Amino acid sequence: MTQTRRLTVAQATIAFLGAQYSERDGVEHKLFAGAFGIFGHGNVAGLGQALLQAELEDPDLLPYVLGRNEQAMVHSAVAYARQKDRLQTWAVTTSVGPGATNMVTGAALATINRLPVLLLPADTFADRSASPLLQELELPQSGDVTVNDTFRAVSRYFDRVWRPEQLPSALLAAMRVLTDPAETGAVTICFPQDVQAQAHDWPVELFEKRVWHVARPAPERSLVDVAAEAIRSARRPVLVAGGGVHYSQATGALAAFSEATGIPVGQSQAGKGTLVYDHPQCLGAIGSTGTTAANAIARDADLVIGVGTRYSDFTTASRTAFQAEGVRFVNVNVAAIDSVKQSGLAITADARETLDALRVALDGHRVDDAYV
Structure with missing residues (x-):
């Protein structure tokens, strides 16, 4: 009984x-x-x-x-x-x-x-x-x-x-x-x-x-490969770090990724602090309330890597921040409703797991030092 x-x-x-x-x-x-x-x-x-x-x-x-x-x-x-x-x-x-x-x-x-x-x-x-x-x-x-x-x-x-x-x-x-x-x-x-x-x-x-x-969904290997190829082919990539980087406790993975690849990082309002303010790759805030440096890089970027961001109007400056012709997006988010935004390559997975996987897939690759 x-x-x-x-x-x-x-x-x-x-x-x-x-x-x-x-x-x-x-x-x-x-x-x-x-x-x-x-x-x-x-x-x-x-x-x-x-x-x-x-x-x-x-x-x-x-x-x-x-x-x-x-x-x-x-x-x-x-x-x-x-x-x-x-x-x-x-x-x-x-x-x-x-x-x-x-x-x-x-x-x-x-x-x-x-x-x-x-x-x-x-x-x-x-x-x-x-x-x-x-x-x-x-x-x-x-x-x-x-x-x-x-x-x-x-x-x-x-x-x-x-x-x-x-x-x-x-x-x-x-x-x-x-x-x-x-x-x-x-x-x-x-x-x-x-x-x-x-x-x-x-x-x-x-x-x-x-x-x-609380799960950490791993990214699909095939999608990591596609994203890595897109990053390798980009001349002016920028990474947008959102609040999901914090929630995934992925700040260490983000620092390791940006240091290994040299890709600059802009931060949404929820993503503030995902890189320390004086980190060489940190551009600060991006979008409507962004820094001059972050928005200049965003304007000319040919590839935007969104990690843990829902691309709010403040982050995209109401869809005016990324102005390069043919700009592409790679979106990493645990929520599918966010990873599909901006018509980007959707990687619906944990931020920390995906950043680590991308860093490994991009081993030896680094943006041109003259870029930033």
């Missing part, structure tokens, strides 16, 4: 989150450093009580930090995830209504920039016994839509737990997205306030330590 543990939905959620870990290259991290929260109508008697109980019984399980503004909590969680190379983040819980919708801008930021954050907004009563709630959205054409549905468009994964039995599948799906470097972003799980307090018998396995492996 399966051993069970009786907890409310809110208690089960906190116990589960505290047992989740990420792992890459054999190094484990607690997936959630803690939980930000502002308690009020909809979450104080559910997730709020569960967080307090966890803090009293096991302070290290999921430390709680009181927020003062919902949007600021999400931005703080996203910034933390960025500094942790997307291997660790925070959960954020709010009250129902405006407390929840105040998080929408932060959710959009996270999803657009491929940064993980878990949002746990309270929601209206699943059984509708108390409707309409304070500031509940009442639509004449629909009875199952709440203000939390605004998160659908800005979340990489969205779910609403209408019944306790739905919680395990929702949580597991959320962890899958949060730890996938190609799919990550804001994950939103809505909790109707009555469901939060409902007790259920959960299998104890749900609360055991679970380690989520």
Whole structure:
């Protein structure tokens, strides 16, 4: 017979989150450093009580930090995830209504920039016994839509737990997205306030330590060869380093590649610091807010190697930065939606693995010293 543990939905959620870990290259991290929260109508008697109980019984399980503004909590969680190379983040819980919708801008930021954050907004009563709630959205054409549905468009994964039995599948799906470097972003799980307090018998396995492996997809050998040939044939190549270089922990690989080949490196806003400022191959920022040197090299480049960049308008100066006739692109990105941009050669793979593979494939090749 399966051993069970009786907890409310809110208690089960906190116990589960505290047992989740990420792992890459054999190094484990607690997936959630803690939980930000502002308690009020909809979450104080559910997730709020569960967080307090966890803090009293096991302070290290999921430390709680009181927020003062919902949007600021999400931005703080996203910034933390960025500094942790997307291997660790925070959960954020709010009250129902405006407390929840105040998080929408932060959710959009996270999803657009491929940064993980878990949002746990309270929601209206699943059984509708108390409707309409304070500031509940009442639509004449629909009875199952709440203000939390605004998160659908800005979340990489969205779910609403209408019944306790739905919680395990929702949580597991959320962890899958949060730890996938190609799919990550804001994950939103809505909790109707009555469901939060409902007790259920959960299998104890749900609360055991679970380690989520963060993969490093290797580049296809044939694509590395094609990219290497394109680089060899280029007279004025430039590399654009984006935030993906940081998230892949590929700064060392980037330095080794640029030093071996002599190819100059411009940096997107998210890629700032991928090469130290005084590195011989570092051009600094590129694009709309770029340096004179970086944009001069970009303007005349006949090959652009994008590594871990999504080619935002600031990076490409609204598609005016790269002006050479016939300019070609080689794009290295773990996300296929980014690697196919600029009609380039798409290498959908890990930045560090690909830079190392290209350096080996280009052994002995170096740009003309007169180029830069």
